[in-house]
Amino acid sequence: MSQLDSNWSFVYDSRLTPKGFLFAGISAGLKASNKKDLALILAPEGSVFSGMFTQSIVRASCVHICEERIKTTSGFLRAILINSGQANACTGNLGIQHFQIATEKIAALLGIKEEEVLMCSTGVIGVPIQINNLVKNLPKLVSDLKSNNFQNTAEAILTTDSTSKKVLIETIIQGRKIKIAGFAKGSGMIYPNMATMLAFLTCDAGIQKEEWDRMIAIAVKKSFNAISVDGETSTNDSFVGINAGEKIEKRFFPIIQQGIDIVCQNLAKNIARDGEGANCLLEVLVKGTKNTDDAIMLAKSICNSALVKTAIHGCDPNWGRIISAAGNSGVKFNLNDVDLFIGNAQILKKGKLNKYDPKKVTYYIKSRMKGRYLVDDIVKIMINLNSGESKGTAWGCDLSKKYVEINSEYTT
Amino acid sequence: MSQLDSNWSFVYDSRLTPKGFLFAGISAGLKASNKKDLALILAPEGSVFSGMFTQSIVRASCVHICEERIKTTSGFLRAILINSGQANACTGNLGIQHFQIATEKIAALLGIKEEEVLMCSTGVIGVPIQINNLVKNLPKLVSDLKSNNFQNTAEAILTTDSTSKKVLIETIIQGRKIKIAGFAKGSGMIYPNMATMLAFLTCDAGIQKEEWDRMIAIAVKKSFNAISVDGETSTNDSFVGINAGEKIEKRFFPIIQQGIDIVCQNLAKNIARDGEGANCLLEVLVKGTKNTDDAIMLAKSICNSALVKTAIHGCDPNWGRIISAAGNSGVKFNLNDVDLFIGNAQILKKGKLNKYDPKKVTYYIKSRMKGRYLVDDIVKIMINLNSGESKGTAWGCDLSKKYVEINSEYTT
Incomplete structure (x- = not known):
């Protein structure tokens, strides 16, 4: 807001x-x-x-x-x-x-x-x-x-x-x-x-x-x-x-x-x-769900995926990992209804791969990774399940080597 | 077996x-x-x-x-x-x-x-x-x-x-x-x-x-x-x-x-x-549960904890993270009944901190991290909930910077 x-x-x-x-x-x-x-x-x-x-x-x-x-x-x-x-x-x-x-x-x-x-x-x-x-x-x-x-x-x-x-x-x-x-x-x-x-x-x-x-x-x-x-x-x-x-x-x-x-x-x-070792905020908006709980649950599943988080860290538009994380959220949906955006780039249109320039998406993520704290350091992912009127947002961050460093040396 | x-x-x-x-x-x-x-x-x-x-x-x-x-x-x-x-x-x-x-x-x-x-x-x-x-x-x-x-x-x-x-x-x-x-x-x-x-x-x-x-x-x-x-x-x-x-x-x-x-x-x-970037196998045995499903669910929760995995990577006997991961498994238990072992060292006895040498535990994990593949590279954690007759085992690995490296560079 x-x-x-x-x-x-x-x-x-x-x-x-x-x-x-x-x-x-x-x-x-x-x-x-x-x-x-x-x-x-x-x-x-x-x-x-x-x-x-x-x-x-x-x-x-x-x-x-x-x-x-x-x-x-x-x-x-x-x-x-x-x-x-x-x-x-x-x-x-x-x-x-x-x-x-x-x-x-x-x-x-x-x-x-x-x-x-x-x-x-x-x-x-x-x-x-x-x-x-x-x-x-x-x-x-x-x-x-x-x-x-x-x-x-x-x-x-x-x-x-x-x-x-x-x-x-x-x-x-x-x-x-x-x-x-x-x-x-x-x-x-x-x-x-x-x-x-x-x-x-x-x-x-x-x-x-x-x-x-x-x-x-x-x-x-x-x-x-x-x-x-x-x-x-x-x-x-x-x-x-x-x-x-x-x-x-x-x-x-x-x-x-x-x-x-x-x-x-x-x-x-x-x-x-401020997730340990993070370089950006990951904001996942899920739209078109049957209720808010489903939207937040699906958005959280993406924010919590180690593979999505490492892909973001690598500025890699590896959208398959996003869809894979969505598939494990516990929320039922049909892939053929799904729209997926990373930033402004539409990757999937009703489940089908849309024409987009992966280099531009990489550039979008890269610029966000270097952005100012909570000003322009937000990587936005949007999924529309097109199967309802509700929506919800979840937040996470990228997963870096620094996270591992911080947490493997926490008490020693 | x-x-x-x-x-x-x-x-x-x-x-x-x-x-x-x-x-x-x-x-x-x-x-x-x-x-x-x-x-x-x-x-x-x-x-x-x-x-x-x-x-x-x-x-x-x-x-x-x-x-x-x-x-x-x-x-x-x-x-x-x-x-x-x-x-x-x-x-x-x-x-x-x-x-x-x-x-x-x-x-x-x-x-x-x-x-x-x-x-x-x-x-x-x-x-x-x-x-x-x-x-x-x-x-x-x-x-x-x-x-x-x-x-x-x-x-x-x-x-x-x-x-x-x-x-x-x-x-x-x-x-x-x-x-x-x-x-x-x-x-x-x-x-x-x-x-x-x-x-x-x-x-x-x-x-x-x-x-x-x-x-x-x-x-x-x-x-x-x-x-x-x-x-x-x-x-x-x-x-x-x-x-x-x-x-x-x-x-x-x-x-x-x-x-x-x-x-x-x-x-x-x-x-x-062979988890990406892993250096050891993590084997978690959970005993004393009401049924096998509970034992495996709790053991998996520990194997899947990023904080346990990074602690193991750092050879850090940060047992609080193990107990914390157990607490989030969805399995109900009373901490006052719990025995916890890392290798041969008993950390908790009926929920109370036992006398043990953290340095020895660190040494145990360190030696396993340098062990031979699936021969002597297994870090063993054992939890006894002392509230039933069932048991179950789950397996995982440590979480290293290499995991992040591999996964942030997967398609780019």
Whole structure:
């Protein structure tokens, strides 16, 4: 969705965050690199939290406790503590203890209840948090809380990410300025059903819990659940959306939904584009399906294909791999109905090879591989199944030697 | 299964093929490299054919026609023509015509009916067969037919494979020598549900069609459907098993099944080991499951994880990725019941981290990465869910920069 189609404008000054929210991001010595590794969001009183978490059977204990706390408090929480040194997954009772120690301490410092604090972790699985470092630095973290500290917070949750991922947008509703801000981390282990990612969204338009849950779920389906870097789902994937402040009238909900969608899709594309070792964003639009789920499922199958990803990396218009990946998506279609485009070049017309210049397609991909980050570095593939009225988009990236390098040397 | 556990012995002389079968493999100028690219199997009269084909929605027309011909003839066919220059997938009517021209000509040369000939193709998708070259060379192919020409045939079906894949075994039943010989191709686009692979099995013990179909299906489930190189299923995946000759008594069927299993697993391991750019075979045994399907599904999820595969490549005992991949397999389990071994090192004991030396595990993987092909180059992972009596094995390989290199430069 381009900015022109929407009621929302991008805010390029990351200090101008939604009203009432405070942010902090510091280095607490959890990462060996001494980079920022501990973040905090403090939401105003009466804020409404909604969370969506990894669907893996093996979930970090922090995920369990977060879900539980959102349930117990009916979504009325106040803070999220995020560490990026260690995932604290598969760490047994110690992991649970660390969660409890950390949230108890930060709650005391903030003057709120322990149950009102969530904690999200990311990093190497099976490694406990450096809890002493973390606890020691909590006062410093709290004193760092500011409304204009969004950038530091976005940086503190990164692991192998090459860049921080954040987006702020605003609109005016009945003369009132409404803001939504989101930030995320993720660059590997990225797949449907939440990816190894953490993402957080704050919004200063008040919306009741039930409606908020529904809106967040819709946005996640079309964003974080429509990206793939490597087909991996993680133990810690979490997305938390928070709204706060004066309630907004129901008739404006579609505008808020549009805003949440923009923020989530922007973060999702950022995550896909920053896939480990990637040089471009791969955007696959599937049209003409019976329903949206089919379109996203087929688009994801293409984004997730190692052979499509390596072909894109090689700027090779090897369209057979795209069709082959489509054929394995689980979506039924008839090849004789299929149109396929790479960029502007139509490769298949109703399943038949169309006249096109492979060199031009190679040139198109090559130019995108050298494009500017999320500006003109997007390789677009479009498939029309011509068998329905629905459509959906998924995002991925190319697969490079660098991905292998990064991931074969991750802990050693 | 080791040779000692079975009634079967390996035959190391590839000229000693099952009785009555003739083989040919030549260069027909289908590949730019001028390497062998056209193969033929001629089975004795009365042979019984069973075929299993790709489950992709996008299937090459040769797959459709093969299925149809097996049905029409009730499995009483005589020959298989195999070309490795072009996949002849997504080539529309031209692909069908090429199939028909080729099988009609070869049938005429062999003095059999066109419907008694199958044709399998492998290579780049979307590219038609160089049919003139193929047809021109059919007489040469037929004159090449010999019982001792198995090696050439095995070579002629390869594409990016680094080595030919073949296995011959024999046993004695009631004083009669029984032989089974199989050969295969595949080193990328390899996944459950047939992989991008072609494989062919010949057996000189006669077994009726229905029973033969059942036996072949059992073997495929535990072999070709339990490997993964890159999670890709292809348009052309095919496995054809042929038996011929004097019928064998029903009470010896278990021995034949054992033989088919050995041949199929051997070929499947060969395919997984020869994964593009791979340095080792990854063997994942999952025990203690409620049923075999669960065990294989979980084992495959680990074999197919890009993060596990890159960790193995980096000789990194990053066991969290193994557990994470298990968590996404779709198989339900409780982490607190799980034992995990890499080689002899027990990493998890009932879900808890066990004392082990990560350096020794690194050394174990490193030594395997330098091992001899399918002799001592197997990295073994074992997971016990401790929640049932079943087990299953899957095979994969490490993911190297070479894989990316090979696949980003495939057609350009």
